Amino acid sequence: MSNSEVLPLLICTETREKYEGYSRIAEYVSEKYPGGESQFLPDTQLDKRQQLINASLISYVENKVKYLNEYNLYINTRNYEKYTRKLFQHYFPFPMMYNQPLKFYHNAQEEVRMVGLTANKVGFFSMSGNLEEVIPETEYFNEANSSDVEDNSEGEDEVAITTLHEKQILANSKKKSLFVDFTSTTTKDLNKLLQPSHFRDPQGDETPSLWNEIKYLLGLITY
Missing domain, CATH: 1.20.5 (Single alpha-helices involved in coiled-coils or other helix-helix interfaces)
Incomplete structure:
Protein backbone atom coordinates (compact mmCIF):
# COMPACT_ATOMS: atom_id res chain seq x y z
CA MET A 1 0.00 0.00 0.00
CA SER A 2 3.00 2.27 0.43
CA ASN A 3 3.86 3.82 -2.93
CA SER A 4 7.56 4.04 -2.10
CA GLU A 5 7.54 0.81 -0.01
CA VAL A 6 8.49 2.81 3.09
CA LEU A 7 7.01 1.72 6.41
CA PRO A 8 5.35 2.59 8.72
CA LEU A 9 2.40 3.94 6.74
CA LEU A 10 -0.36 6.26 7.98
CA ILE A 11 -3.51 6.76 5.87
CA CYS A 12 -5.68 9.75 6.73
CA THR A 13 -9.29 8.56 7.09
CA GLU A 14 -10.66 11.88 5.83
CA THR A 15 -8.56 12.57 2.73
CA ARG A 16 -7.09 9.05 2.18
CA GLU A 17 -3.70 10.73 1.80
CA LYS A 18 -0.73 8.50 2.62
CA TYR A 19 2.07 9.50 4.98
CA GLU A 20 5.06 7.18 4.57
CA GLY A 21 7.88 6.91 7.06
CA TYR A 22 8.45 8.32 10.53
CA SER A 23 9.28 11.84 9.35
CA ARG A 24 6.11 12.29 7.29
CA ILE A 25 3.94 10.81 10.06
CA ALA A 26 5.51 13.18 12.60
CA GLU A 27 4.82 16.12 10.28
CA TYR A 28 1.18 15.05 9.92
CA VAL A 29 0.69 14.76 13.69
CA SER A 30 2.25 18.19 14.32
CA GLU A 31 0.06 19.78 11.64
CA LYS A 32 -3.11 17.93 12.68
CA TYR A 33 -2.75 18.75 16.37
CA PRO A 34 -0.90 22.09 16.61
CA GLY A 35 -0.19 24.19 19.67
CA GLY A 36 -1.27 22.91 23.06
CA GLU A 37 -3.34 20.02 21.69
CA SER A 38 -0.25 17.90 21.28
CA GLN A 39 3.33 17.63 22.44
CA PHE A 40 4.44 17.52 18.79
CA LEU A 41 5.71 20.74 17.25
CA PRO A 42 6.58 21.36 13.58
CA ASP A 43 10.21 22.00 12.70
CA THR A 44 9.39 25.65 11.99
CA GLN A 45 8.78 26.18 15.71
CA LEU A 46 12.02 24.53 16.78
CA ASP A 47 15.45 26.09 17.11
CA LYS A 48 18.53 24.60 15.44
CA ARG A 49 19.46 22.50 18.46
CA GLN A 50 15.96 21.06 18.77
CA GLN A 51 15.85 20.30 15.04
CA LEU A 52 19.14 18.42 15.37
CA ILE A 53 17.79 16.41 18.32
CA ASN A 54 14.62 15.69 16.35
CA ALA A 55 16.60 14.48 13.33
CA SER A 56 18.84 12.35 15.57
CA LEU A 57 15.82 10.71 17.20
CA ILE A 58 14.24 9.87 13.84
CA SER A 59 17.57 8.46 12.62
CA TYR A 60 17.84 6.32 15.76
CA VAL A 61 14.30 5.00 15.27
CA GLU A 62 14.94 4.22 11.60
CA ASN A 63 18.25 2.45 12.26
CA LYS A 64 17.54 0.69 15.57
CA VAL A 65 13.89 0.45 16.56
CA LYS A 66 12.84 -0.31 12.98
CA TYR A 67 14.84 -3.55 12.95
CA LEU A 68 13.60 -4.56 16.40
CA ASN A 69 10.07 -4.07 15.12
CA GLU A 70 10.80 -6.17 12.02
CA TYR A 71 12.26 -8.88 14.21
CA ASN A 72 9.13 -8.99 16.34
CA LEU A 73 6.73 -8.92 13.38
CA TYR A 74 8.47 -11.29 10.99
CA ILE A 75 11.40 -13.21 12.47
CA ASN A 76 9.57 -14.15 15.65
CA THR A 77 7.75 -17.22 14.34
CA ARG A 78 4.82 -17.04 16.72
CA ASN A 79 4.17 -13.36 15.97
CA TYR A 80 4.46 -13.93 12.24
CA GLU A 81 2.13 -16.95 12.13
CA LYS A 82 -0.47 -15.73 14.62
CA TYR A 83 -0.52 -11.99 13.91
CA THR A 84 1.48 -10.47 11.07
CA ARG A 85 0.54 -12.80 8.23
CA LYS A 86 -3.17 -12.59 9.05
CA LEU A 87 -3.15 -8.81 8.60
CA PHE A 88 -2.39 -9.01 4.89
CA GLN A 89 -5.76 -10.53 4.05
CA HIS A 90 -7.33 -7.16 4.91
CA TYR A 91 -5.20 -5.30 2.36
CA PHE A 92 -4.62 -7.65 -0.58
CA PRO A 93 -7.10 -9.69 -2.66
CA PHE A 94 -6.76 -13.44 -3.16
CA PRO A 95 -4.13 -14.82 -3.69
CA MET A 96 -1.90 -11.78 -3.16
CA MET A 97 -2.16 -12.03 0.62
CA TYR A 98 -0.04 -15.20 0.42
CA ASN A 99 2.71 -13.81 -1.81
CA GLN A 100 3.25 -10.38 -0.24
CA PRO A 101 3.89 -11.62 3.33
CA LEU A 102 6.73 -13.79 2.01
CA LYS A 103 8.24 -10.77 0.23
CA PHE A 104 8.19 -8.66 3.39
CA TYR A 105 9.39 -11.63 5.44
CA HIS A 106 12.46 -12.19 3.26
CA ASN A 107 13.26 -8.46 3.23
CA ALA A 108 12.98 -8.29 7.01
CA GLN A 109 15.06 -11.44 7.37
CA GLU A 110 17.87 -9.95 5.28
CA GLU A 111 17.81 -6.56 7.02
CA VAL A 112 17.80 -8.16 10.46
CA ARG A 113 20.72 -10.37 9.47
CA MET A 114 22.70 -7.36 8.24
CA VAL A 115 22.47 -5.53 11.59
CA GLY A 116 23.35 -8.67 13.55
CA LEU A 117 19.96 -9.29 15.15
CA THR A 118 19.66 -13.03 14.64
CA ALA A 119 18.81 -15.97 16.83
CA ASN A 120 21.68 -18.02 18.19
CA LYS A 121 21.77 -21.60 19.44
CA VAL A 122 20.58 -20.76 22.95
CA GLY A 123 17.59 -18.72 21.80
CA PHE A 124 18.87 -15.22 22.53
CA PHE A 125 19.88 -12.64 19.95
CA SER A 126 23.01 -10.59 19.46
CA MET A 127 23.41 -6.97 18.37
CA SER A 128 27.17 -7.26 17.93
CA GLY A 129 27.03 -7.45 14.14
CA ASN A 130 29.82 -10.04 14.07
CA LEU A 131 27.94 -12.96 12.57
CA GLU A 132 29.55 -16.20 11.52
CA GLU A 133 28.16 -17.34 8.21
CA VAL A 134 26.90 -20.91 8.36
CA ILE A 135 28.10 -22.83 5.32
CA PRO A 136 26.48 -26.24 4.77
CA GLU A 137 28.85 -29.19 4.82
CA GLU A 150 37.27 -46.21 0.43
CA ASP A 151 34.51 -48.35 1.97
CA ASN A 152 32.20 -47.84 -0.98
CA SER A 153 31.51 -51.40 -2.12
CA GLU A 154 29.27 -50.46 -5.04
CA GLY A 155 32.14 -48.99 -6.99
CA GLU A 156 30.38 -45.71 -7.71
CA ASP A 157 32.49 -42.86 -8.96
CA GLU A 158 32.98 -40.39 -6.13
CA VAL A 159 34.89 -37.13 -6.34
CA LYS A 192 14.51 6.91 0.41
CA LEU A 193 14.92 9.12 -2.68
CA LEU A 194 11.49 8.24 -4.06
CA GLN A 195 8.85 10.94 -3.84
CA PRO A 196 5.28 9.70 -3.19
CA SER A 197 3.94 12.54 -5.33
CA HIS A 198 5.57 10.94 -8.40
CA PHE A 199 3.40 7.82 -8.09
CA ARG A 200 -0.28 7.23 -8.76
CA ASP A 201 -2.70 4.51 -7.75
CA PRO A 202 -3.05 1.49 -10.10
CA GLN A 203 -5.78 1.75 -12.70
CA GLY A 204 -7.68 -0.88 -14.69
CA ASP A 205 -5.46 -3.85 -15.54
CA GLU A 206 -2.78 -2.50 -13.20
CA THR A 207 -4.88 -3.31 -10.12
CA PRO A 208 -3.46 -6.38 -8.30
CA SER A 209 -5.85 -9.30 -8.75
CA LEU A 210 -5.75 -12.97 -9.68
CA TRP A 211 -7.52 -12.28 -13.00
CA ASN A 212 -5.00 -9.62 -14.03
CA GLU A 213 -2.12 -11.92 -13.04
CA ILE A 214 -3.51 -14.66 -15.31
CA LYS A 215 -3.96 -12.24 -18.22
CA TYR A 216 -0.40 -10.98 -17.73
CA LEU A 217 1.03 -14.53 -17.74
CA LEU A 218 -0.93 -15.31 -20.91
CA GLY A 219 0.43 -12.18 -22.58
CA LEU A 220 -3.01 -10.58 -22.92
CA ILE A 221 -1.84 -7.43 -21.15
CA THR A 222 1.54 -5.74 -20.84
CA TYR A 223 2.87 -3.12 -18.47
Missing part, protein backbone atom coordinates in the same frame (compact mmCIF):
# COMPACT_ATOMS: atom_id res chain seq x y z
CA THR A 138 29.59 -30.78 1.48
CA GLU A 139 30.16 -34.46 0.87
CA TYR A 140 33.61 -35.77 1.74
CA PHE A 141 34.62 -32.46 3.22
CA ASN A 142 35.92 -33.90 6.50
CA GLU A 143 38.39 -36.73 6.94
CA ALA A 144 35.70 -39.02 8.36
CA ASN A 145 33.61 -38.55 5.28
CA SER A 146 36.59 -39.05 3.02
CA SER A 147 37.26 -42.47 4.55
CA ASP A 148 33.76 -43.54 3.55
CA VAL A 149 34.82 -43.38 -0.09
CA ALA A 160 36.34 -35.71 -3.14
CA ILE A 161 36.48 -31.97 -2.66
CA THR A 162 40.05 -30.72 -2.72
CA THR A 163 41.43 -27.91 -0.60
CA LEU A 164 41.36 -25.57 -3.60
CA HIS A 165 37.73 -26.45 -4.27
CA GLU A 166 36.96 -25.82 -0.62
CA LYS A 167 38.52 -22.34 -0.80
CA GLN A 168 36.53 -21.57 -3.94
CA ILE A 169 33.29 -22.54 -2.22
CA LEU A 170 34.06 -20.32 0.76
CA ALA A 171 35.08 -17.42 -1.50
CA ASN A 172 31.91 -17.71 -3.59
CA SER A 173 29.80 -17.80 -0.44
CA LYS A 174 31.42 -14.61 0.86
CA LYS A 175 31.01 -12.90 -2.52
CA LYS A 176 27.34 -13.84 -2.58
CA SER A 177 26.88 -12.47 0.93
CA LEU A 178 28.59 -9.20 0.00
CA PHE A 179 26.48 -8.90 -3.15
CA VAL A 180 23.26 -9.43 -1.21
CA ASP A 181 24.32 -6.83 1.35
CA PHE A 182 25.17 -4.37 -1.43
CA THR A 183 21.88 -4.84 -3.29
CA SER A 184 19.84 -4.59 -0.08
CA THR A 185 21.50 -1.37 1.10
CA THR A 186 21.39 0.16 -2.39
CA THR A 187 17.69 -0.61 -2.78
CA LYS A 188 17.01 0.83 0.65
CA ASP A 189 18.88 4.07 -0.17
CA LEU A 190 17.11 4.40 -3.53
CA ASN A 191 13.71 3.96 -1.87
Whole structure:
Protein backbone atom coordinates (compact mmCIF):
# COMPACT_ATOMS: atom_id res chain seq x y z
CA MET A 1 0.00 0.00 0.00
CA SER A 2 3.00 2.27 0.43
CA ASN A 3 3.86 3.82 -2.93
CA SER A 4 7.56 4.04 -2.10
CA GLU A 5 7.54 0.81 -0.01
CA VAL A 6 8.49 2.81 3.09
CA LEU A 7 7.01 1.72 6.41
CA PRO A 8 5.35 2.59 8.72
CA LEU A 9 2.40 3.94 6.74
CA LEU A 10 -0.36 6.26 7.98
CA ILE A 11 -3.51 6.76 5.87
CA CYS A 12 -5.68 9.75 6.73
CA THR A 13 -9.29 8.56 7.09
CA GLU A 14 -10.66 11.88 5.83
CA THR A 15 -8.56 12.57 2.73
CA ARG A 16 -7.09 9.05 2.18
CA GLU A 17 -3.70 10.73 1.80
CA LYS A 18 -0.73 8.50 2.62
CA TYR A 19 2.07 9.50 4.98
CA GLU A 20 5.06 7.18 4.57
CA GLY A 21 7.88 6.91 7.06
CA TYR A 22 8.45 8.32 10.53
CA SER A 23 9.28 11.84 9.35
CA ARG A 24 6.11 12.29 7.29
CA ILE A 25 3.94 10.81 10.06
CA ALA A 26 5.51 13.18 12.60
CA GLU A 27 4.82 16.12 10.28
CA TYR A 28 1.18 15.05 9.92
CA VAL A 29 0.69 14.76 13.69
CA SER A 30 2.25 18.19 14.32
CA GLU A 31 0.06 19.78 11.64
CA LYS A 32 -3.11 17.93 12.68
CA TYR A 33 -2.75 18.75 16.37
CA PRO A 34 -0.90 22.09 16.61
CA GLY A 35 -0.19 24.19 19.67
CA GLY A 36 -1.27 22.91 23.06
CA GLU A 37 -3.34 20.02 21.69
CA SER A 38 -0.25 17.90 21.28
CA GLN A 39 3.33 17.63 22.44
CA PHE A 40 4.44 17.52 18.79
CA LEU A 41 5.71 20.74 17.25
CA PRO A 42 6.58 21.36 13.58
CA ASP A 43 10.21 22.00 12.70
CA THR A 44 9.39 25.65 11.99
CA GLN A 45 8.78 26.18 15.71
CA LEU A 46 12.02 24.53 16.78
CA ASP A 47 15.45 26.09 17.11
CA LYS A 48 18.53 24.60 15.44
CA ARG A 49 19.46 22.50 18.46
CA GLN A 50 15.96 21.06 18.77
CA GLN A 51 15.85 20.30 15.04
CA LEU A 52 19.14 18.42 15.37
CA ILE A 53 17.79 16.41 18.32
CA ASN A 54 14.62 15.69 16.35
CA ALA A 55 16.60 14.48 13.33
CA SER A 56 18.84 12.35 15.57
CA LEU A 57 15.82 10.71 17.20
CA ILE A 58 14.24 9.87 13.84
CA SER A 59 17.57 8.46 12.62
CA TYR A 60 17.84 6.32 15.76
CA VAL A 61 14.30 5.00 15.27
CA GLU A 62 14.94 4.22 11.60
CA ASN A 63 18.25 2.45 12.26
CA LYS A 64 17.54 0.69 15.57
CA VAL A 65 13.89 0.45 16.56
CA LYS A 66 12.84 -0.31 12.98
CA TYR A 67 14.84 -3.55 12.95
CA LEU A 68 13.60 -4.56 16.40
CA ASN A 69 10.07 -4.07 15.12
CA GLU A 70 10.80 -6.17 12.02
CA TYR A 71 12.26 -8.88 14.21
CA ASN A 72 9.13 -8.99 16.34
CA LEU A 73 6.73 -8.92 13.38
CA TYR A 74 8.47 -11.29 10.99
CA ILE A 75 11.40 -13.21 12.47
CA ASN A 76 9.57 -14.15 15.65
CA THR A 77 7.75 -17.22 14.34
CA ARG A 78 4.82 -17.04 16.72
CA ASN A 79 4.17 -13.36 15.97
CA TYR A 80 4.46 -13.93 12.24
CA GLU A 81 2.13 -16.95 12.13
CA LYS A 82 -0.47 -15.73 14.62
CA TYR A 83 -0.52 -11.99 13.91
CA THR A 84 1.48 -10.47 11.07
CA ARG A 85 0.54 -12.80 8.23
CA LYS A 86 -3.17 -12.59 9.05
CA LEU A 87 -3.15 -8.81 8.60
CA PHE A 88 -2.39 -9.01 4.89
CA GLN A 89 -5.76 -10.53 4.05
CA HIS A 90 -7.33 -7.16 4.91
CA TYR A 91 -5.20 -5.30 2.36
CA PHE A 92 -4.62 -7.65 -0.58
CA PRO A 93 -7.10 -9.69 -2.66
CA PHE A 94 -6.76 -13.44 -3.16
CA PRO A 95 -4.13 -14.82 -3.69
CA MET A 96 -1.90 -11.78 -3.16
CA MET A 97 -2.16 -12.03 0.62
CA TYR A 98 -0.04 -15.20 0.42
CA ASN A 99 2.71 -13.81 -1.81
CA GLN A 100 3.25 -10.38 -0.24
CA PRO A 101 3.89 -11.62 3.33
CA LEU A 102 6.73 -13.79 2.01
CA LYS A 103 8.24 -10.77 0.23
CA PHE A 104 8.19 -8.66 3.39
CA TYR A 105 9.39 -11.63 5.44
CA HIS A 106 12.46 -12.19 3.26
CA ASN A 107 13.26 -8.46 3.23
CA ALA A 108 12.98 -8.29 7.01
CA GLN A 109 15.06 -11.44 7.37
CA GLU A 110 17.87 -9.95 5.28
CA GLU A 111 17.81 -6.56 7.02
CA VAL A 112 17.80 -8.16 10.46
CA ARG A 113 20.72 -10.37 9.47
CA MET A 114 22.70 -7.36 8.24
CA VAL A 115 22.47 -5.53 11.59
CA GLY A 116 23.35 -8.67 13.55
CA LEU A 117 19.96 -9.29 15.15
CA THR A 118 19.66 -13.03 14.64
CA ALA A 119 18.81 -15.97 16.83
CA ASN A 120 21.68 -18.02 18.19
CA LYS A 121 21.77 -21.60 19.44
CA VAL A 122 20.58 -20.76 22.95
CA GLY A 123 17.59 -18.72 21.80
CA PHE A 124 18.87 -15.22 22.53
CA PHE A 125 19.88 -12.64 19.95
CA SER A 126 23.01 -10.59 19.46
CA MET A 127 23.41 -6.97 18.37
CA SER A 128 27.17 -7.26 17.93
CA GLY A 129 27.03 -7.45 14.14
CA ASN A 130 29.82 -10.04 14.07
CA LEU A 131 27.94 -12.96 12.57
CA GLU A 132 29.55 -16.20 11.52
CA GLU A 133 28.16 -17.34 8.21
CA VAL A 134 26.90 -20.91 8.36
CA ILE A 135 28.10 -22.83 5.32
CA PRO A 136 26.48 -26.24 4.77
CA GLU A 137 28.85 -29.19 4.82
CA THR A 138 29.59 -30.78 1.48
CA GLU A 139 30.16 -34.46 0.87
CA TYR A 140 33.61 -35.77 1.74
CA PHE A 141 34.62 -32.46 3.22
CA ASN A 142 35.92 -33.90 6.50
CA GLU A 143 38.39 -36.73 6.94
CA ALA A 144 35.70 -39.02 8.36
CA ASN A 145 33.61 -38.55 5.28
CA SER A 146 36.59 -39.05 3.02
CA SER A 147 37.26 -42.47 4.55
CA ASP A 148 33.76 -43.54 3.55
CA VAL A 149 34.82 -43.38 -0.09
CA GLU A 150 37.27 -46.21 0.43
CA ASP A 151 34.51 -48.35 1.97
CA ASN A 152 32.20 -47.84 -0.98
CA SER A 153 31.51 -51.40 -2.12
CA GLU A 154 29.27 -50.46 -5.04
CA GLY A 155 32.14 -48.99 -6.99
CA GLU A 156 30.38 -45.71 -7.71
CA ASP A 157 32.49 -42.86 -8.96
CA GLU A 158 32.98 -40.39 -6.13
CA VAL A 159 34.89 -37.13 -6.34
CA ALA A 160 36.34 -35.71 -3.14
CA ILE A 161 36.48 -31.97 -2.66
CA THR A 162 40.05 -30.72 -2.72
CA THR A 163 41.43 -27.91 -0.60
CA LEU A 164 41.36 -25.57 -3.60
CA HIS A 165 37.73 -26.45 -4.27
CA GLU A 166 36.96 -25.82 -0.62
CA LYS A 167 38.52 -22.34 -0.80
CA GLN A 168 36.53 -21.57 -3.94
CA ILE A 169 33.29 -22.54 -2.22
CA LEU A 170 34.06 -20.32 0.76
CA ALA A 171 35.08 -17.42 -1.50
CA ASN A 172 31.91 -17.71 -3.59
CA SER A 173 29.80 -17.80 -0.44
CA LYS A 174 31.42 -14.61 0.86
CA LYS A 175 31.01 -12.90 -2.52
CA LYS A 176 27.34 -13.84 -2.58
CA SER A 177 26.88 -12.47 0.93
CA LEU A 178 28.59 -9.20 0.00
CA PHE A 179 26.48 -8.90 -3.15
CA VAL A 180 23.26 -9.43 -1.21
CA ASP A 181 24.32 -6.83 1.35
CA PHE A 182 25.17 -4.37 -1.43
CA THR A 183 21.88 -4.84 -3.29
CA SER A 184 19.84 -4.59 -0.08
CA THR A 185 21.50 -1.37 1.10
CA THR A 186 21.39 0.16 -2.39
CA THR A 187 17.69 -0.61 -2.78
CA LYS A 188 17.01 0.83 0.65
CA ASP A 189 18.88 4.07 -0.17
CA LEU A 190 17.11 4.40 -3.53
CA ASN A 191 13.71 3.96 -1.87
CA LYS A 192 14.51 6.91 0.41
CA LEU A 193 14.92 9.12 -2.68
CA LEU A 194 11.49 8.24 -4.06
CA GLN A 195 8.85 10.94 -3.84
CA PRO A 196 5.28 9.70 -3.19
CA SER A 197 3.94 12.54 -5.33
CA HIS A 198 5.57 10.94 -8.40
CA PHE A 199 3.40 7.82 -8.09
CA ARG A 200 -0.28 7.23 -8.76
CA ASP A 201 -2.70 4.51 -7.75
CA PRO A 202 -3.05 1.49 -10.10
CA GLN A 203 -5.78 1.75 -12.70
CA GLY A 204 -7.68 -0.88 -14.69
CA ASP A 205 -5.46 -3.85 -15.54
CA GLU A 206 -2.78 -2.50 -13.20
CA THR A 207 -4.88 -3.31 -10.12
CA PRO A 208 -3.46 -6.38 -8.30
CA SER A 209 -5.85 -9.30 -8.75
CA LEU A 210 -5.75 -12.97 -9.68
CA TRP A 211 -7.52 -12.28 -13.00
CA ASN A 212 -5.00 -9.62 -14.03
CA GLU A 213 -2.12 -11.92 -13.04
CA ILE A 214 -3.51 -14.66 -15.31
CA LYS A 215 -3.96 -12.24 -18.22
CA TYR A 216 -0.40 -10.98 -17.73
CA LEU A 217 1.03 -14.53 -17.74
CA LEU A 218 -0.93 -15.31 -20.91
CA GLY A 219 0.43 -12.18 -22.58
CA LEU A 220 -3.01 -10.58 -22.92
CA ILE A 221 -1.84 -7.43 -21.15
CA THR A 222 1.54 -5.74 -20.84
CA TYR A 223 2.87 -3.12 -18.47
